Amino acid sequence: MNYKKINLYELTENEGNEIFLTGWVHGIRGSNKVQFLQIRNSGRIIQAVADRQTIGEEEFEKVKSLKQETSIVIEGKLVKSEKSEIGFEIQVNSFSVVGSSDGYPITPKEHGPDFLHDHRHLWLRSKRQLSILAIRNELSFAIRKFFYENHYVLIDTPILTGSIGESAGSLFSTEYFDLGNAYLAQTGQLYLETAIFAHNNVYCFGPTFRAEKSKTRRHLTEFWMLEAESANIGNEENIDFQDKFIRTILAEVISKSVSHLKVLERDPEKLSGYIQKPFKRINYSEAISILQDKKETIEWGEDINAERENILTSHFESAVFIRNYPKSIKAFYMKENPEDKRTVLCADLIAPEGVGEIIGGSEREENYESIVQRLNEAGLPVDSYSWYLDLRKYGSVPHSGFGLGLERLVAWVCGLPHVRECIPFPRLMGRLFP
């Protein structure tokens, strides 16, 4: 017979065909008459039914002895199956083993998170992990597509930097030939700012590093960050754009990921509910009042921690932009609010369900004298910002931008409590392996 080689992302067009599929034995169960193989291919799982009568005594015994994660080739017929998650199953005619598997460490029983992370190179094959990284793939591409289609030019900002971005205390450093130390960038923003003068609207999307000694469920030492910067837009337009951005990509990703969300027991309707209308916007001062009304002991001027962010999103039952934080707790480059000089023109987007801040953005200070003053106030070395200051000398313009943490967005979409499963190989304070 002439079998057609397929992958599991091309089922509908192959209904009724005699097909040839390579895959791994994800699971196996059955009786002495019929065995049900769960076969994994391309991040999806299909049931293959091996019937003793069809494949014969000898082959059937071989099927029964197949071990988890054996790689095999199956020939058979692809048929519709109402009961199947994937909508189809395979009636096996014959099979052969490609690579054996003995003693696969991740069994269907429960394992602790340390064990699973130690075996991350294998854990990637597990059903929930397949769906999480498939959703990450969709999100990453939707983000790039959004910026490309909105005429934002990709500017890959450097990782190895001599200058320092936000704060010096939490940087990884490496010896750089005869030039002293280089630091791993914790933001591409300052570099993006140089490029708006060339391309107006620019973005970067790459790995970012923070050597913070913090062990929370929202922090990684290496994570992926989308940053965008736009000439001639102010803080409110910047928020408008972020709102459109997040709601556009989420709508697209939800519609493409229904089966994966199901695996994760994440209700697509609930997620869609969050993006039906623009996210709520409040000022920092209003946020403090709400928290005080709820008997939180917080004073104006203090930062809003994760727990209190959660109180606010629960209050509004939505993601919330919190605008215009106190100047003293934000970065030097944020523009002072002309209507309240204690604050800056900025906004954080707080996602609900305990995910917390997923975006931080602001209008940038474009005046030369003002930004030098802010650098001095922050105790930062003005000299090492010489090239950044040049931007305020030669045709400065009002501009704004923001940064989005990809893993937190993945966590929100997937409904996960910890970002460590939201990246293929998480790096934490205590984890550099595998």
Added chain:
Amino acid sequence: MNYKKINLYELTENEGNEIFLTGWVHGIRGSNKVQFLQIRNSGRIIQAVADRQTIGEEEFEKVKSLKQETSIVIEGKLVKSEKSEIGFEIQVNSFSVVGSSDGYPITPKEHGPDFLHDHRHLWLRSKRQLSILAIRNELSFAIRKFFYENHYVLIDTPILTGSIGESAGSLFSTEYFDLGNAYLAQTGQLYLETAIFAHNNVYCFGPTFRAEKSKTRRHLTEFWMLEAESANIGNEENIDFQDKFIRTILAEVISKSVSHLKVLERDPEKLSGYIQKPFKRINYSEAISILQDKKETIEWGEDINAERENILTSHFESAVFIRNYPKSIKAFYMKENPEDKRTVLCADLIAPEGVGEIIGGSEREENYESIVQRLNEAGLPVDSYSWYLDLRKYGSVPHSGFGLGLERLVAWVCGLPHVRECIPFPRLMGRLFP
């Protein structure tokens, strides 16, 4: 009058409209009657014509005194212009200055490369640089789109790694909390290999680091690399896929970048000529014979240097895949050629015009015993590859993959002799600034 705010990527639909444009004075020339301003916006340049009679004596004198890189707002009428590169020009009604500029260091006169690279944060605004990074933007997106549409799942591989990829001699290292040293990855391949067992076809595309003490026009210490890995395909299929990949994305990028190629004096027809049919494929042994016929003193077993790669592409007037190099000069993970055990199943794609190797790929050794032997032969520590070896224990499959250096591809498309202009902020042995 009601002016419509536009950007320079939306001209055709605004023909004849009264428009409002923000931009920078890229250049200025003219007479006492009329001034021609070159205005830059969104990586493009348009001519704005300021006529003394229309805008009045006083305003006209202000126009004449505008300095390079002043940011301005122009109101006027957008009209077709046959002579203009961009096809349109603006008849100025009025203008105002947003940010002044005095003593902009990059003038229309010639500057040396060191001066320009020291001012990279400003040099980005220059006409050729606008086009190079616009083409990089198109290439990056075309690459991602190709893989997304071909059902490859993005697996962002880690930069901070405890294990070592290709060779230990040229790695940047950093202290990683209490866990000793972490190394900046020079390949994501080993991590990608783990993910084919989950998703079959995977890719990564991110910054990559090599601390090599080499000063050539083809090397950066930080560069962007696309890597792809596929289960169940062998060396020839891998080459087929690369050939399709490169020719597909180049066709797309050339068609979208005609005006930028013109700026760079790069003939789109010449570029298109290279991708009309599949790239030539020869074996390493054949390459050596050709070189020897051309009186090069090279012996079988030696690597083919840049100069000789160029002899080969000139010989074929095309990009060339060179297959099956000697085992001794290639990485441990490449699969031995069963038909000639002195060689491995691999291929490098050599681009013409002196660009050189843009892709390196191979079939991977999937047998556990064989790869342990190869690690030992290469003098690599088998222990630190434990997780990589696990992949050969649990359902191993034949598989292949490759890596593409983005900056070299940009250099080929743009017709540039040096990769350092092909990335926004190049990092070289002697350069970490700006």
